[in-house]
Amino acid sequence: MESVTKRYPDGTVAVDQLSLDIPDGSITVLVGPSGCGKTTTLRMINRMVEPTEGTILLDGTDIQRRPVTTLRRSMGYVIQNAGLFQHRTIVDNIATVPRMLGWGKQKARARAAELMERVGLDTSLARRYPYQLSGGQQQRVGVARALAADPPVLLMDEPFSAVDPVVRKGLQDELLRIQAELGKTIVFVTHDIDEAIKLGTMVAVLRTGGRLAQFASPAELLSAPADAFVEDFLGADRGVRRLSFFPSAALELTTAPVVRADAGAERFAAADAPYLLVTDADGRPLGWGTPAGLAAGDTAPDRLLPYGRPFVPGTDSLRAALDCAVLSPTGWAVAVDPDGRVTGVASQTTIGEAIRAAHAAGPADRAGVAP
Amino acid sequence: MNVLNFVDAFFSDSAHWHGYDGIPRRLLEHVQYSLLALGLAAAIGLPVGLLTGHTGRGGNVLAFLATAARALPSFGLLVLIAIALGFNLLPVMIPLVVLAVPPILVTTYEAVRSVDPAPVDAARGMGMRESRVLFQVELPVALPLILSGLRSAAIQIVSTATIAAYVSLGGLGRYIVDGLYQRDYEKVVGGATLVAVLALTTLALFWAAGRFAVSPGVRRR
Numbered sequence: 125m126e127s128v129t130k131r132y133p134d135g136t137v138a139v140d141q142l143s144l145d146i147p148d149g150s151i152t153v154l155v156g157p158s159g160c161g162k163t164t165t166l167r168m169i170n171r172m173v174e175p176t177e178g179t180i181l182l183d184g185t186d187i188q189r190r191p192v193t194t195l196r197r198s199m200g201y202v203i204q205n206a207g208l209f210q211h212r213t214i215v216d217n218i219a220t221v222p223r224m225l226g227w228g229k230q231k232a233r234a235r236a237a238e239l240m241e242r243v244g245l246d247t248s249l250a251r252r253y254p255y256q257l258s259g260g261q262q263q264r265v266g267v268a269r270a271l272a273a274d275p276p277v278l279l280m281d282e283p284f285s286a287v288d289p290v291v292r293k294g295l296q297d298e299l300l301r302i303q304a305e306l307g308k309t310i311v312f313v314t315h316d317i318d319e320a321i322k323l324g325t326m327v328a329v330l331r332t333g334g335r336l337a338q339f340a341s342p343a344e345l346l347s348a349p350a351d352a353f354v355e356d357f358l359g360a361d362r363g364v365r366r367l368s369f370f371p372s373a374a375l376e377l378t379t380a381p382v383v384r385a386d387a388g389a390e391r392f393a394a395a396d397a398p399y400l401l402v403t404d405a406d407g408r409p410l411g412w413g414t415p416a417g418l419a420a421g422d423t424a425p426d427r428l429l430p431y432g433r434p435f436v437p438g439t440d441s442l443r444a445a446l447d448c449a450v451l452s453p454t455g456w457a458v459a460v461d462p463d464g465r466v467t468g469v470a471s472q473t474t475i476g477e478a479i480r481a482a483h484a485a486g487p488a489d490r491a492g493v494a495p
Numbered sequence: 496m497n498v499l500n501f502v503d504a505f506f507s508d509s510a511h512w513h514g515y516d517g518i519p520r521r522l523l524e525h526v527q528y529s530l531l532a533l534g535l536a537a538a539i540g541l542p543v544g545l546l547t548g549h550t551g552r553g554g555n556v557l558a559f560l561a562t563a564a565r566a567l568p569s570f571g572l573l574v575l576i577a578i579a580l581g582f583n584l585l586p587v588m589i590p591l592v593v594l595a596v597p598p599i600l601v602t603t604y605e606a607v608r609s610v611d612p613a614p615v616d617a618a619r620g621m622g623m624r625e626s627r628v629l630f631q632v633e634l635p636v637a638l639p640l641i642l643s644g645l646r647s648a649a650i651q652i653v654s655t656a657t658i659a660a661y662v663s664l665g666g667l668g669r670y671i672v673d674g675l676y677q678r679d680y681e682k683v684v685g686g687a688t689l690v691a692v693l694a695l696t697t698l699a700l701f702w703a704a705g706r707f708a709v710s711p712g713v714r715r716r
Contacts, residue, residue, distance in 0.1 A: 193622040193623075197621065200621075201620035203616060203620070207611075207615075207617030207618075208617075209631075209632060209635075209636075210611075210614070210710075211635035212712065213712070220618075221621050221622070224622065224627075253711060253715075254712060255712060269617075279620075
């Protein structure tokens with residue numbers, strides 16, 4: 125997008141001199157408060173809104189030079205509340221664009237069934253009508269419909285805003301999975317900065333009046349907000365959220381306070397720690413206990429302190445590790461391998477040191493770190 | 496003698512069931528006038544309603560015309576036009592069509608206007624042409640309301656088509672007009688009953704058409 129402006133006849137400027145280089149094959153999120161022109165910007169890409177000034181290039185070609193229907197059919201379009209056709213079955217909703225492109229009915233329906241599976245919908249829903257589906261399921265149908273003709277570009281306008289937080293998280297994870305599998309160029313509009321940071325490879329923060337405040341990766345956004353507006357928009361806990369981008373693999377773990385439940389009273393009494401983490405014979409955590417208590421025979425799981433939610437070094441971020449330590453009644457985070465066996469524990473002090481070291485080194489690439 | 500006796504006497508008289516003034520012939524004439532009038536009114540009201548509803552323009556003009564047309568007295572119009580144009584089918588059709596266009600036009604306009612804008616936006620966004628947006632997205636959803644407009648127009652036509660008898664044409668109005676003139680109240684009641692039955696049949700036909708034509712996804716069952 126090159127210095128694109130949208131000015132309405134009454135003089136309102138929705139988008140002001142916006143220039144963006146949206147990278148191929150990744151998710152670019154447009155985020156900002158209401159009235160910042162993010163939806164207008166998105167709708168200019170498929171020419172639902174025509175810009176007043178400036179040009180939008182797709183693969184180097186001005187989108188104005190392509191017929192508008194051809195352009196739109198080459199871009200999937202997902203809107204809030206899905207906008208399904210209530211008179212058509214789910215399978216026919218999804219087959220809409222392939223049918224417009226002249227596919228046969230059977231081929232289009234077969235493609236629709238394939239997409240239902242891809243977006244995590246049971247194919248037994250194919251013959252249902254939209255009103256028979258939940259909001260989250262309808263939104264999945266909306267995504268499947270947008271993907272039906274395999275467009276290289278996907279435009280998504282606040283697609284998950286109307287569903288509850290649990291369903292939204294599921295849909296977000298599903299979108300990241302689909303993106304990883306299909307490598308589409310996705311432009312995603314949201315007013316939710318957490319959603320932007322979770323989904324975006326690049327995030328464009330827009331301010332009221334349609335001006336670009338910052339265009340950066342989520343990690344860069346959190347570590348170096350361009351100005352007070354961006355900082356304010358990111359919210360108070362951006363320091364903690366930034367830890368999502370630091371891997372926990374390098375965290376120094378200790379196995380000193382880890383004991384097996386059948387280790388024996390002498391082993392418990394000899395330990396030099398205020399608390400010991402008791403595991404079962406397979407090495408799975410049971411809970412925390414004091415050396416004295418354990419030596420006295422209180423090794424039953426219901427007599428132990430809960431160990432909270434463990435983290436997996438290498439998969440989870442430092443944010444997850446810190447969260448474990450904060451939640452743990454003993455202040456120690458429990459690290460496990462992917463099979464759930466204890467690999468060690470880390471104190472809040474150790475995690476604090478790791479955070480300082482990580483800050484000194486700079487944030488890692490998103491790859492390999494689940495936010 | 497009460498009304499039911501009249502009804503019984505009228506329908507059990509075999510002379511009423513055949514011949515030039517028989518029930519089958521009068522019924523057929525009445526149905527023919529009604530279908531012609533409904534067809535003409537739909538040919539005017541549906542396209543204009545669909546187009547104005549789709550574009551969202553001209554709503555105020557429509558409301559004004561519809562109110563004006565509703566204020567016209569059918570019978571007065573009939574007499575006036577019959578005097579001007581002679582005693583044939585045209586003076587009957589004009590008031591019937593004038594009567595039927597407003598409900599068709601206004602409900603069609605409202606039906607298309609009230610379609611949820613989200614699927615329409617989605618349809619445009621995925622590259623659907625305007626004609627397809629109207630016929631494949633808006634029309635199927637607006638259909639129940641459009642049918643209700645056609646239904647009330649049809650029932651008004653069926654009831655009002657009796658006025659054809661005043662200009663020497665046939666139809667079930669013959670029984671009512673002739674009966675009144677001849678002071679044959681059996682005939683009047685019989686004719687009125689037939690009109691009522693025909694109106695109820697029309698209602699049933701539209702209900703069946705709705706079951707058949709409206710998608711289960713729109714009917715929600």
